[in-house]
Amino acid sequence: MLRFPNAKINLGLNIVEKRSDGFHNIETIFYPIPLTDGLEIADSNKETIYNFSSSGIPIKIDDKDNIVCKAFDLLYRKYNIPSTNIHLHKNIPFGAGLGGGSSDAAFMIKMLNEKYKLELSFDEMKNLAGQLGSDCPFFIANKPVFAEGKGDVFSEILIDLSGYHILLVKPNIHISTPEAYSNVTPSQPNKSLKELITEPIQNWKNLIFNDFENSIFPNHPKLENIKNDLYNMGAVYASMSGSGSSLFGIFKDEPMCPEIWSEYFCWKSRL
Numbered sequence: 001m002l003r004f005p006n007a008k009i010n011l012g013l014n015i016v017e018k019r020s021d022g023f024h025n026i027e028t029i030f031y032p033i034p035l036t037d038g039l040e041i042a043d044s045n046k047e048t049i050y051n052f053s054s055s056g057i058p059i060k061i062d063d064k065d066n067i068v069c070k071a072f073d074l075l076y077r078k079y080n081i082p083s084t085n086i087h088l089h090k091n092i093p094f095g096a097g098l099g100g101g102s103s104d105a106a107f108m109i110k111m112l113n114e115k116y117k118l119e120l121s122f123d124e125m126k127n128l129a130g131q132l133g134s135d136c137p138f139f140i141a142n143k144p145v146f147a148e149g150k151g152d153v154f155s156e157i158l159i160d161l162s163g164y165h166i167l168l169v170k171p172n173i174h175i176s177t178p179e180a181y182s183n184v185t186p187s188q189p190n191k192s193l194k195e196l197i198t199e200p201i202q203n204w205k206n207l208i209f210n211d212f213e214n215s216i217f218p219n220h221p222k223l224e225n226i227k228n229d230l231y232n233m234g235a236v237y238a239s240m241s242g243s244g245s246s247l248f249g250i251f252k253d254e255p256m257c258p259e260i261w262s263e264y265f266c267w268k269s270r271l
């Protein structure tokens, strides 16, 4: 079974307050984008519970620390799952705020559910995903949503960027999510993002922001420059995604990836 776990972008991100469990309550809009990894599972005749291999962008961690193996392990301990070969082709940059690892984990849960007919409900899969990371539950339904709590409490929103183009840029800066959260000053927004997002996209530039930019841009001016460049290139809306370090621009017409970014990960698509 082969599937293609996709990335997400955050359209606005308010860090509202620090919680007693050490996490933060946030407000954000998750929007899926068609930048994907490849994830394959197949029957195995080996003794081990799984055999993991990977290709594409190298992640220098032990197999057991790879979140797809953690997802497999979580389900293996609860359900009757036979030994499985797992292959991950990594194409989504990590440390980028694109939720690539979280998506891989959520897709692993959905794929095991389908392949081994576990008959898990959406809520059961979301609950399992939530044990692996705050971003993971979103990728179970994988539809644009307004998210609150740790980023795992969802309500529907009507937002459709089909027809727009996205240009995504990730320079050679790696930002870890825990480190990013440790540098923020939470605050209650004046107006909820859920309300602001109903404004026409042309107005978002002056209304909708990612709070992580306040703490990350001063230490990494290159990122702020890229955001400004995206606007200078004609983006209707531009922002950092999640805890960074990728930035995206939403364009009416197909943008070009400028020569100055040739050393960066640069990807564009129609939404």
Ligand SMILES: C[C@@](CO)(OP(=O)(O)O)[C@H](O)COP(=O)(O)OP(=O)(O)OC[C@H]1O[C@@H](n2ccc(N)nc2=O)[C@H](O)[C@@H]1O
Binding pocket: 010, 022, 023, 024, 025, 026, 028, 096, 097, 098, 099, 102, 132, 133, 134, 135, 136, 149, 150, 151, 177, 178, 181, 241, 242, 243, 244
């Ligand atoms: C910032 C966001 C925005 O979508 O995404 P990324 O930039 O990672 O893609 C998410 O909140 C990231 O979610 P995720 O990457 O799943 O984080 P987790 O593994 O659950 O948590 C890693 C660490 O980040 C901090 N954390 C995470 C989520 C949250 N709501 N509050 C937090 O304070 C905690 O210190 C936690 O130990």
Ligand SMILES: Nc1ncnc2c1ncn2[C@@H]1O[C@H](COP(=O)(O)OP(=O)(O)O)[C@@H](O)[C@H]1O
Binding pocket: 059, 061, 065, 066, 067, 068, 088, 093, 094, 095, 096, 097, 098, 099, 100, 101, 102, 104, 176, 177, 242, 243, 244
């Ligand atoms: N399958 C995976 N894909 C990406 N990163 C993974 C994976 N498994 C574990 N990781 C670890 O998780 C960290 C964050 O991954 P990711 O979810 O892509 O972050 P972000 O959303 O912040 O870009 C990486 O630095 C990496 O060490």
